[in-house]
Amino acid sequence: MNFTKETCPVCNRQFTENDDVVVCPICGTPHHRACYIENKTCFNEAKHAEGFEWQPKEDEELFNRLGMHEKNSADGHNIILCPYCGTENPVEEPNCKNCGGRLYNNMQGGPAGMPVNLPNMQQQPFGNNVIQIQPDEIIGGNTVADTAEYVQRNAHKYIPKFYKMEKTGSRLSFNWASFFFSPYWFFYRKMPAIGAVIMLLIVLVNGFCTTDRVVQANEAYNAAMQQFYAGQISQEELLQSAEQVIALPELYISYAFNFAVALFSGFMGNALYKTKAQRDIAAAKQEAASPESYRLLLFKKGGVSVLYLALSLVGSLIANEVVASLLQFIK
Template identity: 30%
Template structure:
């Protein structure tokens, strides 16, 4: 039986997914193990002689019918929510995960496995991943924005970002974002930072287009340079051979030879800057968007629902941009192959 979202009859607190639950063998009433042990018997022991069988009370039924129960904290959420309004944990689309029933105290555990302090045994219980990475959902991230609200907006990879945002807020320290360094403007578009993402994606595409154009338009010059380089290297006089070759070129040809290196250096610098700065940029973006959503929430509109539908990522746009990058990157080789 699923006890998540139901109340312990002793402490009147909700059962959570990781709680150690003891079920009375006579009537089926669930208890927290600590509550059962402190009481010393089932809370409904006086009803056993009357043939009592555990039933969900009206209060619990009213609170959980038509609701999504958070598998992490047991909070009852509206069916339209994707993340818990209490702790920010993702909600399953259907019924909450079934809780494993712990054996009564003193019951043997097979194969010598040990009981973990949260119930169940260590061989079969998997720890629940905390979407807030240990940060309290009510932690203030500034501008009246909480960690729980930020998790609802971020959606994908929340443990990483919530921990990073918390470090930025409390210690002014961030982490190097390798995905942002690799994909620069495309990563910003993926994270729905459309304005600044479009600018840097255009810059990146422009740099790649310039490099591709030079490779195609001056393919013969690059071929001659590579031949001169190979001959100088084989003769053992690399510096002298390259210097002699360069002396025979005009200023425009020399500039064309150096441009691809300069363009590549600019791209590398941009990648490093993005890796260092993107997490801070995304943190500011999230707070700005969450604040705007909360301020613009109309009557009858649930800000939590809007946060979950407006945030997240744009995978389709990121894939389209990646395809464009690949086309521009390999187009020169295809064209030169047909020349």
């Protein structure tokens, strides 16, 4: 959200486009992140009991510039544009159906307490039937609202899955992101321990499967490829070189293990994430001294981490090099 015409109430400096701004979840007051953390609470905390809601200086101009105004959709229904991603949402939705961001931030007395429409667990995501998941319903000992605030990005996708697991008692719930991007998805969702174990297993198994004959077969195939493009060998000879690589059992072991890891991550990723969310939210309740500090802890403990993701990618490269060197030394 753009707050460039507003000022931080803590330091009294006007916000710039490059500032890291956080908004009080109770009244909507914007702060510099550093100021909010230093102040340990919202600047207007004393006014919360009175029902105070922060208003921008130029309310109408700000809302028009951000697109947070209501308008009619093609079918005549009123919609509101998300200020974060621009997605069209029904006006009765308190949160964006695409990014999970708050549509009203309680600045206009929006329906922040209304139930969120989430897809029916037994239907396709775009089915006509919906189930009303109330923000005060319990998932793993915590409210849906707290869990969504913890998950942050794509909360609208995870809440229905957590809700279904809670109601059915099943731990199986498929996640395409964790299936295709394991172990990096675990780092991205702030589960570095699980991600590190999976990464280490993958590196070790792949390292042991990279035997001398696998290396030699690959080198022979690469040489055959160059000869084929140079017109020195026929296509049949190139295929024979490829078949020698494909026939190696080490490759099947490596592929099978990697696929098994992907299946485990895909089917168990949501359950592991749900368990982590429950544990972190419970810890935040124990550590927090006030509702504001509790919300801040949810923000810090939850969400995603691009830093963890970047470190995991670098760590994977380093781990592969280290394991390859150790195996070469042993041999």
